[in-house]
Amino acid sequence: MRPDIRNGRLYLGGCDAVQLAGDYGTPLYVYSEEEIVGRFASLRETFLNRWENTRAAYACKAFCTPAMLKLVQREGMCIDVVSGGELHAAMQAGFPAGRIEFNGNNKLPSEIELAVDYGIGRIIVDGLQELALIEDVCRRRGRRMQVLFRVSPGVKADTHDYIVTGKKDSKFGIPLDAGSIYPCIRAAIDSEWVDFLGVHFHIGSQLFSVQPYLEAADVLLELLLETQSRFGYTMTELNIGGGFGISYTGEEEVRPYGYFLTPIMEKIQAFCAAREIPRPTVVVEPGRSIVGEAGTTLYTVGAIKDIPGVRKYISVDGGMSDNIRPALYHAAYTGLIANRADQPAVQRATVCGKCCESGDILLQDADLPAVETGDILAVFSTGAYGYSMASNYNSNPIPAVVLVRNGEHHLIVRRQTYGQILENAVIPDYLM
Numbered sequence: 001m002r003p004d005i006r007n008g009r010l011y012l013g014g015c016d017a018v019q020l021a022g023d024y025g026t027p028l029y030v031y032s033e034e035e036i037v038g039r040f041a042s043l044r045e046t047f048l049n050r051w052e053n054t055r056a057a058y059a060c061k062a063f064c065t066p067a068m069l070k071l072v073q074r075e076g077m078c079i080d081v082v083s084g085g086e087l088h089a090a091m092q093a094g095f096p097a098g099r100i101e102f103n104g105n106n107k108l109p110s111e112i113e114l115a116v117d118y119g120i121g122r123i124i125v126d127g128l129q130e131l132a133l134i135e136d137v138c139r140r141r142g143r144r145m146q147v148l149f150r151v152s153p154g155v156k157a158d159t160h161d162y163i164v165t166g167k168k169d170s171k172f173g174i175p176l177d178a179g180s181i182y183p184c185i186r187a188a189i190d191s192e193w194v195d196f197l198g199v200h201f202h203i204g205s206q207l208f209s210v211q212p213y214l215e216a217a218d219v220l221l222e223l224l225l226e227t228q229s230r231f232g233y234t235m236t237e238l239n240i241g242g243g244f245g246i247s248y249t250g251e252e253e254v255r256p257y258g259y260f261l262t263p264i265m266e267k268i269q270a271f272c273a274a275r276e277i278p279r280p281t282v283v284v285e286p287g288r289s290i291v292g293e294a295g296t297t298l299y300t301v302g303a304i305k306d307i308p309g310v311r312k313y314i315s316v317d318g319g320m321s322d323n324i325r326p327a328l329y330h331a332a333y334t335g336l337i338a339n340r341a342d343q344p345a346v347q348r349a350t351v352c353g354k355c356c357e358s359g360d361i362l363l364q365d366a367d368l369p370a371v372e373t374g375d376i377l378a379v380f381s382t383g384a385y386g387y388s389m390a391s392n393y394n395s396n397p398i399p400a401v402v403l404v405r406n407g408e409h410h411l412i413v414r415r416q417t418y419g420q421i422l423e424n425a426v427i428p429d430y431l432m
């Protein structure tokens with residue numbers, strides 16, 4: 001997306017970024033509602049409206065606040081949660097229970113109880129141990145739950161190792177060897193307390209090729225057939241996860257949803273038609289691709305240090321506590337100086353955060369105009385896994401979040417205070 005620059009200043013959702021920084025302080029997460037809604041619209045156009053029996057569940061781990069969940073609800077989507085905390089946020093937002101699905105490799109008994117009590121739509125089960133837990137909760141509550149199994153299809157996606165999830169050696173999913181998967185399926189089919197719908201995979205994140213999805217779909221379609229011949233049972237749902245890549249630096253070959261979803265759907269459709277079996281409902285779980293490019297983080301420039309012959313460091317008032325991704329996976333970003341948005345680059349510098357870690361770098365070797373202390377730096381595409389992975393490292397408060405649209409700005413998360421960071425801290429009497 002090309003930045004909106006007016007009179008030398010960056011605008012976000014029709015709002016002057018420098019003004020937003022002044023009104024709300026920095027660091028500040030700014031989300032464009034129009035961008036988010038646009039992503040849902042293209043998902044609708046290229047997938048949901050194009051193919052019957054399809055659903056999209058926004059993976060709210062990417063960015064989860066009650067206001068965002070309201071937006072997702074308004075757009076008619078489902079959500080994927082991975083913890084009691086995300087489920088609680090959904091409940092706070094009044095998100096319809098039936099449109100919630102619950103993923104995760106180690107759901108706690110208390111989280112399963114919360115899910116069953118709220119009556120969520122589906123639990124995506126990671127193994128026999130979890131199935132037994134769900135059955136136990138359902139038995140005690142006298143309620144049933146719809147379930148799918150998450151499987152590891154054994155395909156390797158081309159992305160950072162930390163965000164590959166579909167290979168066999170993974171903490172996620174059930175391996176597809178007969179001794180692992182069929183006892184699970186058998187148990188779910190036979191269970192008094194669960195309705196077995198089908199299978200789920202998520203092969204990784206920030207992916208640009210449809211190939212691993214097609215390979216994984218092949219594997220799962222064979223599983224569907226084999227389940228039918230072994231147990232005479234027809235699965236009705238196939239969840240192909242999320243993972244669709246976005247642009248961080250402008251150098252990625254970003255693909256529209258249709259690039260991934262059209263061939264996947266054609267494959268599934270053709271497979272089922274050839275065998276005269278009903279096509280299962282197909283579900284996707286995009287997270288990053290919905291909110292990633294919609295988010296921009298604003299910072300104020302502080303100390304500037306020029307190490308002659310080595311490098312210039314420009315420090316800002318946030319860093320790895322509001323965006324861990326560069327430190328975690330060497331993720332690259334681009335940015336610009338919001339109050340000098342039309343000035344040419346005259347220097348190469350490294351933008352670093354204020355945390356006490358040498359790896360706390362936000363922009364490595366960025367080409368920037370002349371920068372002064374007090375300038376406002378905007379870092380783009382920070383909408384996914386930025387706020388949601390934010391921490392209080394160095395006791396830095398979690399920044400505020402603002403939603404912008406058509407020149408309006410709305411606070412959706414207040415800035416944390418020092419007092420709130422210490423809210424749960426206790427000093428035992430003997431130390432007083």
Ligand SMILES: Cc1ncc(COP(=O)(O)O)c(C=O)c1O
Pocket residue numbers: 059062080103165202204205206241242243244285286287288289384
């Ligand atoms: C099960 C599952 N679904 C969906 C997602 C969303 O992936 P992305 O944000 O890359 O679209 C993830 C991400 O970790 C996931 O684990």
